[in-house]
Amino acid sequence: MRTKIEVRALKKSFASDKGPLAVVEDVSLTVQDGEFVALVGPSGCGKSTLMNIIAGFLQPDAGSVVIDGTPRTRPDSKGILISQQGSVFPWLTVRENLMFGLNGHALPQKRTLAERYADIVGLKGFEDSYPHELSGGMLKRTELARALVVRPDILYMDEPFSALDALMSLRLRSELLQILAKERHTTLLITHDVEEAIHLADRIVVLSPRPTRIQAIFPVPFGHPRKVAGREAQELRVRILSELGVDREEIG
Amino acid sequence: MARIKDMLPALALICVLIAAWWGAVAATHSVIFPTPWGVVTGTFELLENGTLWRHISASLLRVGAGFGLAVCVAVPLGLWMGWVAGAYRTLNPIFQILRPISPIAWIPIAILWFGVGDASPVYLIFISSVFPMVVQTTAGVHTIEKRYLRAAENFGVSRHTLFRQVVIPAVLPQVIVGMRIGLGVAWLVVVAAEMIALHSGLGYMIMDSRNAGNRYDLVIAGMIIIGLIGLSLDTAMRILEGTKWARWRYAH
Numbered sequence: 227m228r229t230k231i232e233v234r235a236l237k238k239s240f241a242s243d244k245g246p247l248a249v250v251e252d253v254s255l256t257v258q259d260g261e262f263v264a265l266v267g268p269s270g271c272g273k274s275t276l277m278n279i280i281a282g283f284l285q286p287d288a289g290s291v292v293i294d295g296t297p298r299t300r301p302d303s304k305g306i307l308i309s310q311q312g313s314v315f316p317w318l319t320v321r322e323n324l325m326f327g328l329n330g331h332a333l334p335q336k337r338t339l340a341e342r343y344a345d346i347v348g349l350k351g352f353e354d355s356y357p358h359e360l361s362g363g364m365l366k367r368t369e370l371a372r373a374l375v376v377r378p379d380i381l382y383m384d385e386p387f388s389a390l391d392a393l394m395s396l397r398l399r400s401e402l403l404q405i406l407a408k409e410r411h412t413t414l415l416i417t418h419d420v421e422e423a424i425h426l427a428d429r430i431v432v433l434s435p436r437p438t439r440i441q442a443i444f445p446v447p448f449g450h451p452r453k454v455a456g457r458e459a460q461e462l463r464v465r466i467l468s469e470l471g472v473d474r475e476e477i478g
Numbered sequence: 479m480a481r482i483k484d485m486l487p488a489l490a491l492i493c494v495l496i497a498a499w500w501g502a503v504a505a506t507h508s509v510i511f512p513t514p515w516g517v518v519t520g521t522f523e524l525l526e527n528g529t530l531w532r533h534i535s536a537s538l539l540r541v542g543a544g545f546g547l548a549v550c551v552a553v554p555l556g557l558w559m560g561w562v563a564g565a566y567r568t569l570n571p572i573f574q575i576l577r578p579i580s581p582i583a584w585i586p587i588a589i590l591w592f593g594v595g596d597a598s599p600v601y602l603i604f605i606s607s608v609f610p611m612v613v614q615t616t617a618g619v620h621t622i623e624k625r626y627l628r629a630a631e632n633f634g635v636s637r638h639t640l641f642r643q644v645v646i647p648a649v650l651p652q653v654i655v656g657m658r659i660g661l662g663v664a665w666l667v668v669v670a671a672e673m674i675a676l677h678s679g680l681g682y683m684i685m686d687s688r689n690a691g692n693r694y695d696l697v698i699a700g701m702i703i704i705g706l707i708g709l710s711l712d713t714a715m716r717i718l719e720g721t722k723w724a725r726w727r728y729a730h
Contacts, residue, residue, distance in 0.1 A: 283628060303634045313629035317647035317723070326643060327633030356722075376633065 230380065230412045231257040231280065236289035238275055239437075248437035249275045250286070255431065255440065260410040264423035267433030268470060273416045274384055276438060280414065281307045281382045293380070303327055305380035306373035310388055314357050314368045320344060321353040323368055327376040343375040346405060363394040370398075374405065381413045388419065399425055403450055420466050425454050432469045442469045512695035517702070520695035529683070533700075534707070536678040537668050540596060544603025545664045551604075552611035552660070553653055557645070559612065560619020570616070573609060581606035581667045585674055599671035599679075606667045607660030614656025618649035651724040658715035665708045680704050 238250040249272040257263050267273050278284040280291050282301035291298045293305070301307070306327075314323050324340035331339065344353050347367040357365055366386065373381060387395040399422060406413065417423050423430045427446055434441040444466055453459060496514050503513045512520065524530035559566045581602050588598040622645065630644045672681025680700055687696035718724065 281632075283631075301628075301632045301634075303632065305632075307628070307632055309625065311625055313625040315626060315629070315644065315647075317650075318643065322643075326630075326639075327635065329633075329635060329639075 228259040229256055230259040230261070230294065231255070231414070232292040233257075233280060234290050234292065236276070236279055236286045236291070238272075238279060238284065238286050250279065251437035251439050253289075253438065253440055257412060257414065260412055262406070262413045262415070262426060262428045264415045264417055264427035264430045265433055266417060266420055266423050266430055266466065266470070267438060268435050269418055271433050271436050272438035273418075273433060276433075277307070277382055277384050277414065277416050281305055283307070303329075303376050304378055305382055306376065306378045307382040307384065308369055308373055308386045310385040312365060312369050312389075314365055314372065316357045319354050319356055320349055320360070320368050323357075323372050324353075324375050327372060339375050343371040346374070347371040347401065362390050363398065366390065366394075366398055367401075370402070370405075374409070374411075377409075379412060381411045383413065383415045385416055385418070387422070388417070395422070400451075402426065407450065420463050420470070421454055423466075424459050424463055425452055430466060432466060442466075510692050510694055512698060516695040517698045520693070521699040521703075524683075524696065524699065530703070533678060533680050533683040534703070537672065537680045538707075540599045540671075540679065541603055541661070541664045541668050543596075544600040544668075545607050545661055547600070548604045548608040548611060548660060548664075549657060552608045552656070553615055556612045556615020556653070556656075557619060557649065560616040560649070561645070566616065573612060577609040577613070581663070582670055585671065588671075594676065596676075599668055599676065602671045603664045603667050607664040610659040610663060611653070611656040614652050614659065615649060618652025618656075619645065621652070622648045647723065651719070654715070654719050654724050658712065658719070661711050661715055662708070665704075665711055669704055680707075 233253060233255040236250050236253045237248075239246040239248040241247070253276060255263075265273055265276065275284065279286050280298075282291070282298050282305070285299075315326065318326065321337070321340050321344070324343055325336045328336045328339060341353065344350060347370055349364065349367050349371060352360065352364065357368065360368065369386075387398050390398065403426065413426075415423070415426060420430075424446055430444045430446060431440055432442045432444070433439070444462060446462065448456075448459065454463075500514050503511055521530070555569075559569055584602055584605055585598075588601050592598040592601050626644055626648060630640050635643075668679065669681035669684075672679035673685045676682050680703065684697050684700040687693040687700065
């Protein structure tokens with residue numbers, strides 16, 4: 227396997243009233259091409275800051291991010307970020323949103339691609355709808371399709387499903403896995419939901435509270451489709467949770 | 479039907495006010511102040527001899543010219559000030575000083591620069607409506623949510639696409655709000671300007687009716703017509719606010 231992302235000794239702190247506040251403290255991580263890595267950590271630990279640095283939206287104070295052997299300095303369309311709040315343009319239709327990132331294609335080609343990906347994520351028939359006419363789940367699908375249609379090498383997902391209800395979140399997780407089985411993107415997922423991480427990832431990185439460091443790494447040795455409720459998966463869940471400071475008794 | 483029902487209390491109040499006015503004039507035996515019926519006959523007189531249309535179109539043309547000019551200047555200027563921090567820091571203080579100056583205070587300078595022709599009121603309308611529109615457009619750019627700009631940055635779109643598909647549509651609802659404010663002010667100002675320096679328009683018509691023999695029936699007819707036209711202009715701008723270019727903003 228080829229190395230896709232190499233994170234080297236990242237450090238980042240922000241200015242605050244009480245002086246500099248260290249948020250990311252010496253994080254190093256290697257992600258293989260096509261690998262799905264989940265970053266799990268307590269809320270407020272600096273997960274999003276870490277993701278923003280890796281995706282190129284923030285510059286680290288020290289260390290570097292190397293993608294395909296080239297140091298990354300700014301975001302580009304080879305790695306698309308999907309955030310919790312979402313960024314589907316409310317003034318464009320689903321189709322226009324999907325066509326937005328397709329630079330350098332002819333218009334008919336853009337339309338064909340947009341339609342194909344609308345179909346893949348289950349938005350067929352909603353191409354001409356505006357975002358305010360869609361449900362939360364549909365909106366997430368639009369966001370996902372807009373990212374996939376540009377064929378990115380990497381998907382950066384920052385708690386993508388946490389604003390949805392549990393059922394919708396579960397459905398979108400399965401759909402994401404189906405899509406990734408067909409077209410493999412390297413994926414970096416931030417979540418505070420250990421079960422979601424076990425459901426989706428090949429490897430789970432547990433982050434410490436702020437300033438965040440890598441505390442432990444767990445491979446997820448199960449094939450897809452996975453039974454998150456299975457005994458082995460539950461054991462892994464307990465181990466990860468105890469790494470996060472949740473006792474066995476509390477899990478029940 | 480429901481809308482008519484909603485309007486009933488207001489219509490009832492208008493009827494009560496007209497009745498009170500009528501009663502007051504009858505009780506005081508005023509020779510100068512007209513009855514509501516006097517205003518109606520006065521209006522018909524103006525309609526029949528054609529002066530009403532002449533004055534209405536004179537006023538509307540001036541507003542159209544001054545307001546149109548203001549839109550052409552304010553929107554690009556507001557976009558520029560919103561986008562370029564240096565432009566904002568340089569121009570905004572000057573605008574904040576000029577903005578609270580009543581358009582009426584500009585009348586002597588308008589006459590000095592543009593004489594007593596049509597250019598003076600057009601200039602006054604321009605001056606009074608350009609500032610609110612610049613302020614609204616600038617604020618519109620400043621309040622574009624960062625997540626949308628980040629998404630555009632992520633997809634690496636051209637500057638042209640960024641403006642055409644993100645900045646302009648994001649700002650448009652605010653621009654329309656600014657236009658609504660600007661047009662309202664323009665309509666206030668045209669009447670005042672015509673009272674002082676001109677020989678046509680609804681403002682002139684009101685002053686002329688008083689000066690040429692205390693025709694207060696025509697004065698009040700003019701006032702009511704000004705109110706009704708102002709209401710129609712505002713309604714037109716409200717319709718613009720309801721179009722698909724602005725609707726995304728209010729549809730949540």
